[in-house]
Amino acid sequence: MKQGQFITVxxxxxxxxSTNLSFVxxxxxxxxxxxxxxREPGGTVVAEKIRKLLLDKNEETISEQxxxxxxxxxxxxxxxxxxxxxxxxxxxxxxxxxxxxxxAYQGGGRGMDGKLIELLEHKVQxxxxxxxxxxxxxxxxxxxxxxxxxxxxxxFESEKKLFFEKVRSAYLTRAENNPQQxxxxxxxxxxxxxxxxxxxxxxxxxxxx
Numbered sequence: 001m002k003q004g005q006f007i008t009v010x011x012x013x014x015x016x017x018s019t020n021l022s023f024v025x026x027x028x029x030x031x032x033x034x035x036x037x038x039r040e041p042g043g044t045v046v047a048e049k050i051r052k053l054l055l056d057k058n059e060e061t062i063s064e065q066x067x068x069x070x071x072x073x074x075x076x077x078x079x080x081x082x083x084x085x086x087x088x089x090x091x092x093x094x095x096x097x098x099x100x101x102x103x104a105y106q107g108g109g110r111g112m113d114g115k116l117i118e119l120l121e122h123k124v125q126x127x128x129x130x131x132x133x134x135x136x137x138x139x140x141x142x143x144x145x146x147x148x149x150x151x152x153x154x155x156f157e158s159e160k161k162l163f164f165e166k167v168r169s170a171y172l173t174r175a176e177n178n179p180q181q182x183x184x185x186x187x188x189x190x191x192x193x194x195x196x197x198x199x200x201x202x203x204x205x206x207x208x209x
Contacts, residue, residue, distance in 0.1 A: 003087050003088065003090060004034075004086060004087045004089070004090050004091045004092045004093060005087075005092045005093070005131045005132070005205055006083065006087060006092075006093045006095070006128070006129075006130045006131050006132075007024065007092065007093065007094050007095070007130060007131065007132045007133070007134070007205075008094075008095045008096075008097065008098040008100065008130040008132075008133045008134070009021045009024065009094070009095070009096055009097070009133075009134045009136065010097060010098070010100045010101060010104070010133055010134065010135045010136070010171065010182075011135060011136030011137065011138065011171070011187060012104075012137075012138060012140065012143050012164055012167055012168050012171070013143055013144070013146075013147045013156065013157050013164065014138065014142065014143030014144060014145070014146035014147040015136035015137070015138045015143055015187045016136055016138075016187050016191070016194065017096060017097075017136060018096070019191070020134070020136060020194060020195065020198060021037065021094065021096050023195050023198065024094055024134070024198060024202070025037050025094055027198075027199065027202065028092060028094070028202075033092050034090065034091045034092065035091060035092040035093070035094055036082070036086050036091055036092075036093055036094070037094045037095075037096075038078070038082055038083070038093065038094070038095050038096070039095060039096035039097060040071075040074065040075060040078060040095060040096065040097040040098055040101065041054055041070075041071055041074040041075070041078075041097075042074065042078070043074075043077075043078040043081075043082045043083075043095075044077045044078055044081045044082060046074070046077045047074035047075075047077045047078050050070050050071075050073060050074040050077075051074060053070060054067065054070055054071065054074075054155065055154040055155055055156065056154070056155065057154070057155050057158070058155075062155075064106070064110045064112055067106065067110070068102070068106050068110075068112060068116070068117070068120070069120075071102055071106065072102075072120045072121075072124050075098075075099070075124055075125070076124045079124065079125060079128060083095070083128070084128070095130075098130060098133075099117075099121055099125065099129075100130075100133055100135070100171065100174050100182065102117055102121075103117055103170055103174055104167045104168075104170040104171045104174065105156065105167055105170075107170055108166040108167050108168075108169060108170025108171070108173075109159065109163045109164070109166050109167040109170070111166070129181065130181060131181070131205065132181065132183065132201070132202075132204070132205060133178075133181050133182040133183065134183055134185060134198060134201065135171055135174075135175055135182050135183065135184045135185065136185050136187035136194070137168070137171065137172065137184050137185065137186060137187055138186075138187040138188050139188060140161060140164045140165050140168055141161070142188055143164065144161065144164065172184070183201045185197045185198065185201070
């Protein structure tokens, strides 16, 4: 059986990930592709509990090191129980965030050592990387204004503008260094134009769209 494809959707807060993730899912399903949709941190019972710890505004401050280790702990569970089994069965995996988010948020936003992230990536993922990453790029202030309309902001959404500027810069650097995997989409365009770009990019993986 042919191994499935691993697609991730990345972007800063307010970039439209959820909307376009659903669009990609529907697009692939129309092409009769067997696909599962998942997210990070999360995707398993244990990983979802870790997600709650990471996103909630806790009375006890989570250190940068603890944050990074929790993210990779959740990722280890996710890869073992969901991603690798699905790919081995020939399914396509569509994931809301993956390791590029770690380089952007913990590496860029938090200023953590990229070599440490790389080491954890190597140990936890054993070479597993996405076949394709859709990076929804948007100016920080536009994204922040969209996020402010939400009822409750989580621990990451509550960060300051400078944090998100660093996140965006790290994402774009990742894309520049990994052009074959990471495809940048201007998410400040109309939704119709964004999704037209997505269709064009996905056509590289399948001729059934």
